[in-house]
Amino acid sequence: MENIYAERIGAIRNFMKERGIDAMVISGSDPHSSEYPASRWKQVEWVCGFTGEAGDVVITLDHAGLWTDTRYFIQAVEQLAGTGVELHKTRIPGEIRIPEWLAEGAFPDRQGSVTVAVDGLAQTVASVDAIRAAFRHVGRHPDDGIDRDKSFRIVDMPDALEFLWNDRPFVPSTPVITLGEDITGESRNSRIEWLRYFIDGKDCDAILITALDEIAWLLNVRASDVEYNPVVISYLLVTSDKVEWYVKKNYGASADPETRSSFAELEADGITLLPYDDIGLLFNDMAEDGLRRIYVDPSTLNYHLASLAETLRGKIKVVTGKSPVPLRKAVKNEVEIAGMKEAHMEDGLAMEKFLYWLDMEMTSGNIVTEWDAAMKLDSLRAGIQGARGNSFQTISAYGPGAALPHYVTPREGSRVLEPHGLYLCDSGGQYLFGTTDITRTVPLGPCTELEKEDYTLVLKGHIGLASAIFPAGTSGCQIDYAARGPLWKYERDFGHGTGHGIGFFLNVHEGPQGIRWRFTEGQSESVIEGPQEIRHNFNSQPLLPGMITSDEPGVYREGMHGVRHESLLLCVDAGSNEFGSWLCFENLTLCHIDTSAVVRDLLTDEETAWLNAYNEHVYRTLSPCLPYNVAQWLRGRTLPV
Numbered sequence: 001m002e003n004i005y006a007e008r009i010g011a012i013r014n015f016m017k018e019r020g021i022d023a024m025v026i027s028g029s030d031p032h033s034s035e036y037p038a039s040r041w042k043q044v045e046w047v048c049g050f051t052g053e054a055g056d057v058v059i060t061l062d063h064a065g066l067w068t069d070t071r072y073f074i075q076a077v078e079q080l081a082g083t084g085v086e087l088h089k090t091r092i093p094g095e096i097r098i099p100e101w102l103a104e105g106a107f108p109d110r111q112g113s114v115t116v117a118v119d120g121l122a123q124t125v126a127s128v129d130a131i132r133a134a135f136r137h138v139g140r141h142p143d144d145g146i147d148r149d150k151s152f153r154i155v156d157m158p159d160a161l162e163f164l165w166n167d168r169p170f171v172p173s174t175p176v177i178t179l180g181e182d183i184t185g186e187s188r189n190s191r192i193e194w195l196r197y198f199i200d201g202k203d204c205d206a207i208l209i210t211a212l213d214e215i216a217w218l219l220n221v222r223a224s225d226v227e228y229n230p231v232v233i234s235y236l237l238v239t240s241d242k243v244e245w246y247v248k249k250n251y252g253a254s255a256d257p258e259t260r261s262s263f264a265e266l267e268a269d270g271i272t273l274l275p276y277d278d279i280g281l282l283f284n285d286m287a288e289d290g291l292r293r294i295y296v297d298p299s300t301l302n303y304h305l306a307s308l309a310e311t312l313r314g315k316i317k318v319v320t321g322k323s324p325v326p327l328r329k330a331v332k333n334e335v336e337i338a339g340m341k342e343a344h345m346e347d348g349l350a351m352e353k354f355l356y357w358l359d360m361e362m363t364s365g366n367i368v369t370e371w372d373a374a375m376k377l378d379s380l381r382a383g384i385q386g387a388r389g390n391s392f393q394t395i396s397a398y399g400p401g402a403a404l405p406h407y408v409t410p411r412e413g414s415r416v417l418e419p420h421g422l423y424l425c426d427s428g429g430q431y432l433f434g435t436t437d438i439t440r441t442v443p444l445g446p447c448t449e450l451e452k453e454d455y456t457l458v459l460k461g462h463i464g465l466a467s468a469i470f471p472a473g474t475s476g477c478q479i480d481y482a483a484r485g486p487l488w489k490y491e492r493d494f495g496h497g498t499g500h501g502i503g504f505f506l507n508v509h510e511g512p513q514g515i516r517w518r519f520t521e522g523q524s525e526s527v528i529e530g531p532q533e534i535r536h537n538f539n540s541q542p543l544l545p546g547m548i549t550s551d552e553p554g555v556y557r558e559g560m561h562g563v564r565h566e567s568l569l570l571c572v573d574a575g576s577n578e579f580g581s582w583l584c585f586e587n588l589t590l591c592h593i594d595t596s597a598v599v600r601d602l603l604t605d606e607e608t609a610w611l612n613a614y615n616e617h618v619y620r621t622l623s624p625c626l627p628y629n630v631a632q633w634l635r636g637r638t639l640p641v
Helices: 004-019 043-048 070-080 098-105 125-137 188-201 212-219 257-268 276-288 303-310 325-330 334-364 370-382 399-403 449-466 481-489 531-535 605-625 628-637
Strands: 023-026 056-060 064-068 086-089 114-118 152-156 206-209 234-239 243-247 271-275 293-296 317-320 387-390 395-398 422-427 429-431 438-443 469-471 499-501 510-515 548-551 554-557 561-564 567-577 580-587
Touching: 004 043, 004 056, 023 043, 023 098, 043 056, 043 064, 056 098, 064 070, 070 086, 098 125, 114 125, 125 152, 125 303, 152 303, 188 206, 188 212, 188 234, 206 212, 212 234, 212 325, 234 276, 243 276, 257 271, 271 276, 276 303, 303 317, 325 510, 334 370, 334 429, 334 438, 334 567, 334 605, 334 628, 370 387, 370 395, 370 422, 395 399, 399 422, 399 554, 399 561, 422 561, 438 449, 438 561, 449 481, 449 548, 449 554, 449 561, 449 567, 449 580, 449 605, 510 548, 605 628
Parallel strands: 023 114, 064 086, 114 152, 206 293, 243 271, 293 317
Antiparallel strands: 023 056, 056 064, 206 234, 234 243, 387 429, 395 422, 422 438, 469 580, 499 510, 499 548, 548 567, 554 561, 567 580
């Protein structure tokens, strides 16, 4: 039987031939540049079976390729087998990005015009501009109405796969809740007024917000339209005197009571609810209302909407720039910080109960698979009052599975945990009062010398970043060496970022801050440019008090093992002196770090003192709330090394 993905690619090529299309770009994102799209927009997975978080596909009449980064190379090779899709690697020396490949590599002998089709709903303005720029760089000019050699054109085909994807999911619509000021620390009206002040400063009449987490933060609303991300699929328009929320909800009599109550509260606050699909009428409505200048962020605005605005050139002026929301959202207020600390307390109790259970199961000789372990941890989190699901899919990985940084734990055929080697668990929870993200690598018994060495060196990097003190104004890329230095000294490294921002009962990854040393000359490493890119690339955003950022160095050896230690760090003031103002981190995560695989001689006295102090803090904080047997077990696990 022919591979279903090869069949689908064949059907797409027939479609392309009928319409004179030379290349079709299929995005792994959605109309809102989300990192995790809803099922409706998992177009890359539908086309080729690849399930990684970052990946875009290009199909020509004689080639199909997937572009993804170092986190997914092994996974991509496995999932693309038999599909006819070739892996194109990003974040490696000599990489060729999609725009350059289309302009220079895809049609080397082409003399005539090249037609590139994009789904404008799932491509940003910035991503399409990158394609245009690449073609111009090689001397090809666009078919844009100007009298010159027209050697390429870009065709916007919204929902281009709709004709083939017969059972394509609908735009999701889940119950909406509102969060009070007692939870968020600030009312939606206050946030809207702040945004209006920003609009006025840009001499604009309106701002269009398209990123889902930004909308959720501004309106103090949450839902579950996207798995793991408590957001509402929608658009938000804010002017000097009105707020219009384009949302796909049945907010009439048929809506669930929770949603109906939430929408009534929003309308009482002066927010007008409009159908999600009416967003296409936005710019015409603005022109009729006399609004002339609208501010948008091209990194999140989809190309289709931008094209609609372009048709009204002369009536509507689109002003582009960075959205102000991510930075303000990233700096947590006192109420949010208190909530995040509560979330980590509850999460830490669940983690310790899980690790105790795992130890007892292994000691008893019971059979436990990676999937069993993930389900146990998920159930413990689900029992916490205020729990709203996981913040991402739990990564439960033993041995070679842990060598994949974003390993997908299979329900069927997952590895059995054995009483030796390393087990890695990366997980997190969503709570009404915060979001968590934690990784612990656990020795299940005797480990090899290499496993111990990797374990300890990663721990050294983790401690180095967690204990860093740095001047105010320092960006994350400038302190990345604190985590990588101990690994580089032994000629080891990892391909993902060291730290990402985290939302408050929102997306587990957020910007604008990030901790990563790589600099990509201002270019995205994917066709898709969006808020998620802050996790991948160098950026100059200074770390500020109130920001919460992960600390997660690692080492991965294909076919052998993987190690990662991750905690969340709150940036706080560290005082000032004649040399300036200083910042440091407060560790929010509460879960002990196993010391049985530590090579003591590789740790400095300062690192040892930090490890002992952290484990003691975990024990003293959590033990009063743990069952007696778990507390006694934890005491043994947190003794000084």
